Amino acid sequence: xxxxxxxxxxxxxxxxxxxxxxxxxxxxLNESNTLGDLVFIYKAEKIVFNSQDxxxxxxxxxxxSGSEEVNISDxxxxxxxxxxxxYLGFSVxxxxxxxxxxxxxxxxxxxxxxxxxxxxxxxxxxxxSNSEFNPTGMGRVDIAEIGxxxxxxxxxxxxxxxxxxxxxxxxxxxxxxxxxxxxxxxxNIFLVLVGVSHDDDIVxxxxxxxxxxxxFILGSSPDEEYKVKLLELDAEVEKIPDITLFSEAVLTxxxxxxxxxxxEETGITQQGPNLILHLVGTSGTTPDMIHRAWFILxxxxxxxxxxxxxxxxxxxxxxxxxxxxxxxxCFRELGKLVLIYKxxxxxxxxxxxxxxxxxxxxxxxxxxxxxxxxxxxQSLEIKFR
Numbered sequence: 001x002x003x004x005x006x007x008x009x010x011x012x013x014x015x016x017x018x019x020x021x022x023x024x025x026x027x028x029l030n031e032s033n034t035l036g037d038l039v040f041i042y043k044a045e046k047i048v049f050n051s052q053d054x055x056x057x058x059x060x061x062x063x064x065s066g067s068e069e070v071n072i073s074d075x076x077x078x079x080x081x082x083x084x085x086x087y088l089g090f091s092v093x094x095x096x097x098x099x100x101x102x103x104x105x106x107x108x109x110x111x112x113x114x115x116x117x118x119x120x121x122x123x124x125x126x127x128x129s130n131s132e133f134n135p136t137g138m139g140r141v142d143i144a145e146i147g148x149x150x151x152x153x154x155x156x157x158x159x160x161x162x163x164x165x166x167x168x169x170x171x172x173x174x175x176x177x178x179x180x181x182x183x184x185x186x187x188n189i190f191l192v193l194v195g196v197s198h199d200d201d202i203v204x205x206x207x208x209x210x211x212x213x214x215x216f217i218l219g220s221s222p223d224e225e226y227k228v229k230l231l232e233l234d235a236e237v238e239k240i241p242d243i244t245l246f247s248e249a250v251l252t253x254x255x256x257x258x259x260x261x262x263x264e265e266t267g268i269t270q271q272g273p274n275l276i277l278h279l280v281g282t283s284g285t286t287p288d289m290i291h292r293a294w295f296i297l298x299x300x301x302x303x304x305x306x307x308x309x310x311x312x313x314x315x316x317x318x319x320x321x322x323x324x325x326x327x328x329x330c331f332r333e334l335g336k337l338v339l340i341y342k343x344x345x346x347x348x349x350x351x352x353x354x355x356x357x358x359x360x361x362x363x364x365x366x367x368x369x370x371x372x373x374x375x376x377x378q379s380l381e382i383k384f385r
Contacts, residue, residue, distance in 0.1 A: 001025070004038055010106055021047060028105055110177035111143050111207040113170045115334075118203035118218070121165070122193040124337050126305050128152045128161045129186040133302035137187035140237040141214070141230070143207070144178035147335065150186060151239050157298045162240040162338045169334035171202075177209060183231040184214065192216050192226045240338060244320035246348065247291045251315055253307040260300050260307075292347040293317045295325045299339075303327075306337055317346060 005011070007027040016022040023042045029035040115121055128134055128150065139152040148165040167173040193216070196203060200219035207214055212231075218224035297303070307313070309329045318324040323346060329337040 001040070004040070007038055008106070015047070016041070107208040107210055108176075109174070109206045110209045111175050111179065111205070113148070113167075113173040113175075113206075114202055114204045115165070115170055116202040118193060118196040118201050119198075120309070120331050120334055121203065122190070122196060123305065123308050124163045124331075125150075125186055125190045125193060127302045127309075127337060128163060129190045130299070130302040130305060133159075133161070133299040134186065137185055138183055139186040140233065140239070141182050141184040142178070142180055142239065143175060144180070145175055147173075148205070149239070150184070151237060152186065153237055154299065157296075158342060159298050160238075160240055160340055161302070163335070164338070165335040166333065169332070179207060179214075179230065181233055181237075183233050183237075184228060188228045189216070192218070192228065195224065240340065241321055243316075243318055243324075243326060243340075245326075246317045246319040248314055248316040250312050253309075253311055253313060256307050256313060257304065260304050263297070264300060291317055291349060292345070293325050293343050294345040295341040295343045298341070303339075306339075309337060317343075317348075 004025075004027050007029060010028075012024075012026040012028075014024045014026065016024055019041070021044045023044050025040045025042070027038040029037065128139065129137060131137075133154055134152050139150045142149045142151070145167065147167045148170070150163045151160060152162075153160040167175075193203065196218050200221075202219060204217040205214060206217075207230075212229060213227040214230055216226045216228065218226070306329045310331050312330070314326075314328045314330065316326040316328065318326055318340075321340070323343045325341045325343050327339050327341070331337075
């Protein structure tokens with residue numbers, strides 16, 4: 001029994017109806033009992049049914065005592081040494097069936113992975129839990145073989161943000177039963193992660209089968225365990241759709257922060273829809289091919305927080321979804337934080353090819369695709385090649 005106690009963290013002790021007058025001790029070979037059981041069956045010396053009622057009854061004997069005591073005769077008494085057990089059963093089966101209907105197996109960890117450094121997740125969650133961007137603090141969580149995702153969408157501006165962690169960048173990523181389309185309080189995740197120590201910058205995240213919690217363990221100590229509730233969606237929160245890049249360019253985070261500071265200092269943030277970033281980018285294939293996009297740069301506080309994720313970000317003009325601009329903050333192989341903005345105008349190849357002498361079809365500045373032609377645009381221009 002001492003050796004068996006090391007098989008699992010818990011065991012089940014059961015009174016048996018069959019065989020009669022017996023007690024069973026059952027050790028599950030893994031947390032979900034899917035591998036099998038190690039079972040000992042003992043002959044009982046005495047069995048008292050409904051013994052609680054007997055203790056609470058009066059001292060009067062006879063009918064109505066509410067209990068029944070069964071004594072095993074001396075001739076049936078089993079006096080054995082530990083190595084002379086009457087029955088030792090070992091059962092292994094793929095179905096995970098238990099020998100006792102009263103078994104209560106320990107829930108299996110269907111999702112389990114570690115993240116280091118945890119500060120990456122902390123900074124990402126800080127950006128999408130920002131009250132200006134996410135007033136409710138809620139987000140959609142999806143965990144599957146493709147990784148860990150949290151999606152937040154601002155209902156007023158329509159700007160979605162998606163945090164995606166790649167399985168390859170996580171430690172010991174395991175997912176045997178996905179979580180799809182659950183609500184989670186992103187603010188609570190942030191409050192948990194604030195407790196991560198710089199000296200032990202790791203977080204373990206797991207989910208037990210059948211539970212309504214996502215569990216976070218900070219650092220290497222099992223005592224630093226926190227649970228965040230998983231809720232049913234009470235509103236439609238769509239995931240980020242599939243995207244197709246049309247043109248992209250890389251900016252440094254320092255450039256973005258200077259741009260945000262300039263926008264705040266000029267007071268453009270108080271002018272509502274006139275807050276426009278005028279993006280000028282090249283396709284990366286033809287040096288004299290330039291594409292322009294104008295879009296409202298909402299949620300400067302969230303953008304400022306996201307700029308701390310890494311030294312660079314990627315700004316992309318998208319062909320799918322149409323008329324959109326994407327800003328992606330990548331943290332190496334671990335994952336990325338993506339925000340998608342609806343463009344005010346898009347001008348693909350808006351400069352003619354000068355001196356080419358060819359008759360290739362090009363688009364001039366007068367052929368701008370205008371999504372809001374009557375809107376007065378106040379823009380900050382950034383050029384990169």
